[in-house]
Amino acid sequence: MAPILELRAVKAFYGHSEVVHGIDVAVEEGGMTVLLGANGAGKTTTLRAICGMVRSEGEIVFAGQRLHRRSTEAIAALGIAHVPEGRGTFTGLTVEENLRLGGFTRAGRPDAGIRRMFGYFPILGERRRQQAGALSGGEQQMLAIARALMMAPRLLVLDEPSFGLAPRIVEDIFAIVERIRREERVSVLLVEQNASLALELADQAYLLETGYVVMSGPAKTLADDPQIRRSYLGY
Amino acid sequence: MHELLQQIFSGLAAGAVYASLALALVMIYRATDLVNFAQGEMAMFSTYVAWMLVNAGLPFWAAFALTLAVSFLGGMTIERIVIRPVENAPVLAAVVVTIGLLLIFNALAGWLFTYTLQEFPSPFPDRTLFGALMTTRDLGVIGVTLAMLLLLFLFFRFTATGLAMRAAAQNPESARLCGIPVGRMLAIGWGLAAAIGAVAGIMVAPVLFLDPNMMGGVLLYAFTGALLGGITSPVGAVVGGLIVGVTENLVGAYLIASQLKLTVALALIVLVLVFRPNGLFGAAIVRRV
Amino acid sequence: MTMAEDFAIASSEPLAAGRDRGFAVGAWRSIAILALIAAAVALPFTLSNYHVFELTQVMIYAIAVLGLNILTGYNGQISLGHGGFFAAGAYTAAILMHRYGVPYWATLPPAALVCFALGVLFGLPALRFEGPYLALVTLAMAVATPQLLKYFDTWTGGQQGINLIKVQAPAVLGIGRDRWLYLVVLVVLLVSMRVAANMLHGRTGRALVAIRDHPIAAAAMGIDVARYKTLAFGTSSLFTGVAGALSAIVIGFVAPESFTLFLSLSFLVGSAVGGIATISGAIVGGFFIEFVPNIANDISDAAPWAIYGLTMLLFMYVMPRGVVGSLAGLVQRLQPRRLAAGEDQKHK
Numbered sequence: 001m002a003p004i005l006e007l008r009a010v011k012a013f014y015g016h017s018e019v020v021h022g023i024d025v026a027v028e029e030g031g032m033t034v035l036l037g038a039n040g041a042g043k044t045t046t047l048r049a050i051c052g053m054v055r056s057e058g059e060i061v062f063a064g065q066r067l068h069r070r071s072t073e074a075i076a077a078l079g080i081a082h083v084p085e086g087r088g089t090f091t092g093l094t095v096e097e098n099l100r101l102g103g104f105t106r107a108g109r110p111d112a113g114i115r116r117m118f119g120y121f122p123i124l125g126e127r128r129r130q131q132a133g134a135l136s137g138g139e140q141q142m143l144a145i146a147r148a149l150m151m152a153p154r155l156l157v158l159d160e161p162s163f164g165l166a167p168r169i170v171e172d173i174f175a176i177v178e179r180i181r182r183e184e185r186v187s188v189l190l191v192e193q194n195a196s197l198a199l200e201l202a203d204q205a206y207l208l209e210t211g212y213v214v215m216s217g218p219a220k221t222l223a224d225d226p227q228i229r230r231s232y233l234g235y
Numbered sequence: 236m237h238e239l240l241q242q243i244f245s246g247l248a249a250g251a252v253y254a255s256l257a258l259a260l261v262m263i264y265r266a267t268d269l270v271n272f273a274q275g276e277m278a279m280f281s282t283y284v285a286w287m288l289v290n291a292g293l294p295f296w297a298a299f300a301l302t303l304a305v306s307f308l309g310g311m312t313i314e315r316i317v318i319r320p321v322e323n324a325p326v327l328a329a330v331v332v333t334i335g336l337l338l339i340f341n342a343l344a345g346w347l348f349t350y351t352l353q354e355f356p357s358p359f360p361d362r363t364l365f366g367a368l369m370t371t372r373d374l375g376v377i378g379v380t381l382a383m384l385l386l387l388f389l390f391f392r393f394t395a396t397g398l399a400m401r402a403a404a405q406n407p408e409s410a411r412l413c414g415i416p417v418g419r420m421l422a423i424g425w426g427l428a429a430a431i432g433a434v435a436g437i438m439v440a441p442v443l444f445l446d447p448n449m450m451g452g453v454l455l456y457a458f459t460g461a462l463l464g465g466i467t468s469p470v471g472a473v474v475g476g477l478i479v480g481v482t483e484n485l486v487g488a489y490l491i492a493s494q495l496k497l498t499v500a501l502a503l504i505v506l507v508l509v510f511r512p513n514g515l516f517g518a519a520i521v522r523r524v
Numbered sequence: 525m526t527m528a529e530d531f532a533i534a535s536s537e538p539l540a541a542g543r544d545r546g547f548a549v550g551a552w553r554s555i556a557i558l559a560l561i562a563a564a565v566a567l568p569f570t571l572s573n574y575h576v577f578e579l580t581q582v583m584i585y586a587i588a589v590l591g592l593n594i595l596t597g598y599n600g601q602i603s604l605g606h607g608g609f610f611a612a613g614a615y616t617a618a619i620l621m622h623r624y625g626v627p628y629w630a631t632l633p634p635a636a637l638v639c640f641a642l643g644v645l646f647g648l649p650a651l652r653f654e655g656p657y658l659a660l661v662t663l664a665m666a667v668a669t670p671q672l673l674k675y676f677d678t679w680t681g682g683q684q685g686i687n688l689i690k691v692q693a694p695a696v697l698g699i700g701r702d703r704w705l706y707l708v709v710l711v712v713l714l715v716s717m718r719v720a721a722n723m724l725h726g727r728t729g730r731a732l733v734a735i736r737d738h739p740i741a742a743a744a745m746g747i748d749v750a751r752y753k754t755l756a757f758g759t760s761s762l763f764t765g766v767a768g769a770l771s772a773i774v775i776g777f778v779a780p781e782s783f784t785l786f787l788s789l790s791f792l793v794g795s796a797v798g799g800i801a802t803i804s805g806a807i808v809g810g811f812f813i814e815f816v817p818n819i820a821n822d823i824s825d826a827a828p829w830a831i832y833g834l835t836m837l838l839f840m841y842v843m844p845r846g847v848v849g850s851l852a853g854l855v856q857r858l859q860p861r862r863l864a865a866g867e868d869q870k871h872k
C-alpha cells in the first residue's frame with residue numbers, strides 16, 4: 001500500500017534556525033506511525049512543517065499531492081487534521097461550537113457528525129453547551145480530537161496527546177484513538193514522549209534525535225531494541 | 236426632572252452613534268489586536284458616498300443600503316491591501332499605518348468634497364414625542380442602531396461564517412488548522428466594521444453637518460466608550476458608548492460650557508478606568524508566564 | 525497592543541560587537557562620531573538662515589522623540605500624549621521669560637524639573653493601565669492640553685498665547701540669532717543623546733526593557749517595576765519638556781494651537797519611522813516630522829496630508845521597525861552567526 005504521507009529529505013526551520021536536518025518519514029495508509037524522541041528532537045517542528053506552519057525544504061507528499069508552499073488552511077482542507085500541542089481548543093467557545101468549527105470545510109450540516117463524535121466521547125455530549133475552557137485537560141484533549149475528526153480527515157496528526165494528563169485518561173484516549181483509526185479508516189501520525197504506550201499501538205516508529213532520524217522500523221522492532229528500552233522505556 | 240430625562244434621552248441617541256463606532260473598533264481589535272484610528276474617517280467617507288447617492292436622486296434607504304455595501308467592500312479592500320503588509324509587523328507599525336490612513340481619508344474628502352459644511356438629510360421626521368421628552372429623530376437613531384446590533388448578534392451567533400470569524404479572532408492558528416481562511420475572515424471583519432461605521436456616520440451627519448472633520452470627536456468618544464466597556468467586549472462597547480453619550484450630554488448641560496466639556500467627560504471616564512483598568516466588561520489582558 | 529519581543533535592543537548590538545572585536549572598531553566609531561559632530565557644527569555656516577531654522581526644528585523634534593523612545597520603545601508604555609509634556613515645557617519657559625524675565629538659558633532646568641515632576645505624577649496612575657487603555661489616557665491628555673491652555677488664560681495668555689522677546693546671540697561671537705540657537709540646541713541634543721545612551725545601555729536600560737518584554741519575570745528578578753516605570757515616564761517627559769522649552773525659545777511664541785493632538789501623533793509617527801527602541805532613530809524621526817509635510821505640500825497642493833499619510837504608510841511597509849531599527853536588524857543578520865549548540869536546543 002502506498003504511504004498516505006511521505007516526507008523526503010525534509011528540513012524544517014524555527015525562525016532562522018534549521019532544527020530538522022533532512023528526514024525521511026512515511027505514514028502507511030490506514031496505519032499508525034509514531035515519532036519518538038526527547039524534548040528538542042524536532043518532532044513538533046516536523047508536524048508543523050507538514051501543516052505549513054513553519055518554513056521547510058524538501059518534499060512533503062500527501063495522497064499524491066505536494067504540500068509545498070500551501071497555506072495551513074489549504075492543507076487542512078486537503079484532509080490533514082492536526083491536533084496541536086496543547087490541544088488548541090477554542091476556549092471561549094462552547095463544546096458544540098468547537099465541533100461545528102471542525103465541520104467548517106465539509107459541505108452539509110454538521111449535526112450528524114457531531115452526534116457521531118458524542119458516540120465516541122459521551123462526556124462531550126454531556127457538556128455540549130459548556131465553554132471549552134471549563135473542561136478538564138482530558139476532556140479538552142477529547143474535544144480537540146473530536147474536532148479534528150469532524151473534518152473527516154484522511155490523516156490525523158496528534159502532537160503529544162498524553163501531555164499533562166493522568167495515565168488512566170491517557171489510556172482511555174489512546175483506546176478511543178485506536179478504535180477511531182479502525183472504524184473511520186483514518187491514518188494516524190502520532191508524536192509522543194510516552195514511548196511505551198505509543199509503541200504498543202503503532203505500526204511504524206521513527207526515533208528522532210536533535211533533528212535527525214536515528215532509528216526507524218516496525219514499532220515492535222523498536223520496542224524490543226535494547227538501546228530504546230534503556231533510554232526511552234526505562235527498563 | 237423633565238429636562239434631565241430629555242438630556243438623558245438625547246444622550247442615548249448620541250451614545251448610540253458612539254456605540255456603533257465603538258463596536259466597529261472592538262471588532263477590529265478582537266480580530267487583529269489593533270485599534271483602527273482611521274475608523275472615524277472611513278465612516279465619514281462612507282457618509283459622503285451616501286450624500287452623493289442621495290443628491291443623485293436615490294431614495295434615502297436605497298442610498299443607505301448601497302452605501303453599506305460599498306463600505307463593506309471598501310473595508311475588505313483596505314484590510315487586504317493596506318493593513319495586510321503590516322499584520323505581522325510590530326504593532327506600532329500597524330498603528331502608524333492607521334494614522335496614515337486617517338490622514339489620507341481626511342485629505343481626500345477635503346479635496347473631493349471641500350471643507351464646506353453640507354446638510355445631510357435625516358430619514359426621520361422632525362417631531363417631538365411624549366410631551367417634548369424625545370424627538371423622533373433620536374428615537375430613529377436608537378432604533379436603527381438596535382436593529383443593526385440585533386442583526387450582528389444573529390450573524391455571529393447562528394451562522395457558520397460568524398462562528399468562523401469568532402474562532403479566527405480568538406485563536407487564528409487553531410482556526411487555520413480547521414481549514415478556516417483566517418485572512419478572509421479578517422477581511423470580512425474589516426468590511427463589517429466599515430459598514431457599521433457607515434451607519435454611525437449616516438446617523439450622526441444630520442446633527443453634526445457633513446464635513447471632513449465631522450467624525451474626529453465621534454471617534455474619540457467611541458474609543459473612550461469602547462475602552463470603558465472593555466476593549467475586548469462587544470457588549471461593553473455598546474454599553475460604554477451609551478454611557479459616554481449620556482455623560483457628555485449631562486456634563487455639557489449641567490457642569491461646564493462646551494469648551495472644556497470634552498476634557499471633563501474624558502476625565503470622568505478615566506476616573507472610572509482607574510478603578511476598573513480593564514473596563515466594565517473587559518477581561519484582564521491575560522499574560523502567559 | 526504590546527511591544528514585547530518586537531523590538532529587541534538591536535541598537536546596542538553593533539556596540540557590543542564593536543567592543544568584542546577590540547580597540548580598532550571602537551576607535552573608528554569614535555572618530556566617525558566626532559566627524560559627524562564637527563560637520564554638524566560647521567553646517568549652519570553654509571546654509572541660509574531659514575534652513576538653519578529648519579534644522580534647529582529637526583533637532584528639537586529629535587529631542588522630543590527621544591523622550592518618547594525612552595518610554596514607548598524601551599519601556600513599552602505607549603503614549604499618545606507627549607504633545608502635552610512638550611507644551612508644559614514650552615509654556616514653563618515662556619512664562620518664566622515673559623513674566624519673570626528669566627534669561628532663556630536659565631529656563632531649561634526649571635522646565636526639565638517641572639516636566640519630570642509632571643511625568644512622574646502621570647506615571648503613577650498610569651501604572652494601572654496597559655496597552656490601549658494607556659493609549660486612551662494619554663490621548664485624553666493630548667486632547668485636553670489645548671483646551672486647558674486656553675482655559676487658564678491668566679497664566680497662558682489664552683487663545684492668543686505668549687509673545688516672547690527674540691533671543692539674541694552673544695555679540696562677541698558675531699553670528700546671527702538663528703545660528704546661535706542652532707548651536708545651543710545642538711549642544712542640548714548631544715547631551716541628551718549621551719545621557720540617554722548612558723542610561724539605556726546600562727542597568728537602567730536593561731531593567732526598562734525587561735519590564736517591557738516580561739514584567740512578571742522582571743518583578744520576579746527583583747526589579748522594582750513600579751519605580752522604573754514611573755521613572756521612565758518622568759525621564760521621558762523631561763526630555764520632551766526640554767524640547768518644548770527650546771521650541772518656545774527658538775520660535776519666540778507659544779499658543780494653544782501649536783500643541784494639539786496632531787503634535788502628539790507626529791511624535792509617535794516620528795518615533796516609529798526612526799525606530800522606536802533606538803536613540804539615533806530620534807534624529808531620523810525629527811527629519812521626518814519637519815520635512816515630510818513640507819515636501820508633501822510641494823507634491824500636492826490639493827491634498828498634502830494625503831501625501832504625508834501615504835509616506836507614513838510606505839515607510840512602515842518597507843521598514844516596519846523604523847529606519848535605524850531596520851538597519852540595526854540588517855547589521856545583526858550580516859554578522860557571523862555564532863550558532864553552536866545553545867541556540868539549537870531551545871526548540872523542538
